[in-house]
Amino acid sequence: MEDNFTVALCQMKVVEDKTKNIEHALSLISEAASVADLVILPEMWNCPYQTTLFPKYAEKKENSQTLSAISGAAKKENIHIVAGSIPELYHGNIYNSSFIINPQGKILDVHRKVHLFDIDVPGEISFKESETLTAGNQITVVDTPLCRIGICICYDIRFSELSRLMALEGAQLIIVPGAFNLTTGPAHWKPLIQVRAIDNQVFMAANSPARDINASYVAYGHSMVADPWGNILKEAGTGEEIIYANIDLDLIPKIRQELPLLKNRRTDLYQIIGKE
Template sequence: MKNHFKLAVCQMDVLDNKEVNVKRAVKMIESAAQNKAEMVLLPEMFNCPYDNSKFQEYAESVEKSSTLERISKVARNFGVYVVAGSIPELDDGKLYNSSFIFNRKGEIMDVHRKMHLFDIHVPGEISFRESETLTAGDRITVVETDLCKIGVVICYDIRFPELSRLMVDKGVELILVPGAFNMTTGPAHWEALMRVRAVDNQVYLAAASPARNEELSYVAYGHSMVVDPWGKILSRAGSHEEIIYAEINSSRINDVRNQLPLLKNRREDIYQITEVYNPK
C-alpha cells in the first residue's frame, strides 16, 4: 500500500436523464483529479434513477457502453483510479447492478455485481424488490492497485458482515461502497453500518450515495462518508451534491491493529468464515 493517498467520493445528483448523469460524473471525476485525488468513487446507479422500471431502459452491455467509454476516457486522461459506482449492466439477457473498476490507464480491472439483491418490505414505509428485474452476482471482488488493495461491495451487500470479513482476509485495506440507502433505512442504519464495518475489520471504508432528490420515486438519503479503521468519520457529505475527500494512510491501519488486535484475537479454532464458491 502507498503510505498515503487522497480519495474522493462523489455524491451526485442523479436525474432521469442518462446523458446529463454521465456528463456530471465525468465533471466530478475531473474536479476530484484536479484536487489531487488519486482514486474516485461514484454512487450506486450513477447513470440511472434507482427504479426497477428504469433499469432495462438505461442498461448497457460492456461491449456497447457509452457510459463506461466516457468513464474510461476521463480516468485515462487524468491518471486516476475510478470505482464507477454502479450501472445497470446487460449481459446474456440478464440485468446486473454492476460496479466497474478502472485503473489509471482507463482499463477495466474488474467488475463487482451486487451479490445481495435489495428485496425488502417495511410496512407503511418502503417496499422494493430488485429481484424483479436484476440478477445477483456470485463473486467477491478484491482488486490490487498501486495505492492499496480494495474491496468493492454495492449498497445492500454491506449489511452482510461475512462478505467484508472475507475481503479483509484477502488483504483488503479499503472497502468501497457505492450505495443508495433510502429515507427509511438511511437515517436508521447508514452511518452505523459504515462505521461498524470499518471498526470490525480495522480498515478504511468509503460510501458514496446519490444526492437526495425528492422528485424521484426512490429518494436517496445522501450523507456519503469516509471512515477510518478506528470508526472515526473523516469526511461526510450532507444531502446535496458535493465531493468529499479524505486521506487514506496505511500507517493508521497498522496502528489500530497493533493497539486493538481484533483480527489476531479471533478464535479460529472455534469458528471460521470460509469462501465456499470461487468462480474465477
C-alpha cells in the same frame, strides 16, 4: 503501493437522461481529479434507481456508452475511478455492477451486487431489485498501486461475512456505492459504515447519490469515509457535493497491533469460507 492517498466521493444528482448523467459525472471527476488519486461515483448514477428502468438503461461492458466515457476520464485525468454502479447486461441477465478502472483506462474488475435489495417495511417503503436484477456471486478485491480495494454495493454492507472475507483477502479500503433511503438511511447508514470499519480494521468509503425529494426513490445522501478506528473522516450533507479524505494506510497495522481483532479470532470454533 502508496502509504498515503486521497479519495474523492462525488455525491451527484441523478436525472432521467443518461447522457446528461454521464456528462455531469465527467465534470465532477474532472473537478475531483485536481485533488484526488481515486474518484468514487454513487450507486446507479447513470439512471434513476427504479427497478422497471434498469432493463432500459442496461449496457454490455464491451459496448457501453457509460464505461467508455469513464475509462476515457480515468486516462485523461490519470486517476483510478470506481464507477459507482450501473445496470449491466451480462449473459442475458441484468446486474447492479460496479467497475474499477485504472489510470490507463483499463477495467480492473467488476463487482456485481451479491445481495439484492428486496424489502418491505409496511407504511414506509417496499422495493424489490430481484424483479429485474440478478445477484452476482463473487467477492471482489482488487490490487491497485494505491492499495488493495474491496468493493460492495449498498445492501451488501449489511452482511458482515462479505466485508470480513474481503478483509481476510487483504482489502485495506472497502468502497460502497450505496443508495440508502429515508427509512433505512437515518437508522443504519452511519452505524453500518462505522462498524464495518471497526470490525475489519479497514477504511470504508461509502458514496450515495444526492437527495432528490421528487424522485420515485429518495436517496439519503450523507456519503462518508471512516477510518479503521471507526472515526468519520468526512461526511457529506444531503445535496450534491464532493468530499475528500486522506487515506493513511499506516493506521491499519498500528490499530491491528493495538487491538488484534483479526488475530484473536477463534478459528478453531468458527470460520468463514468464501467461494473458491
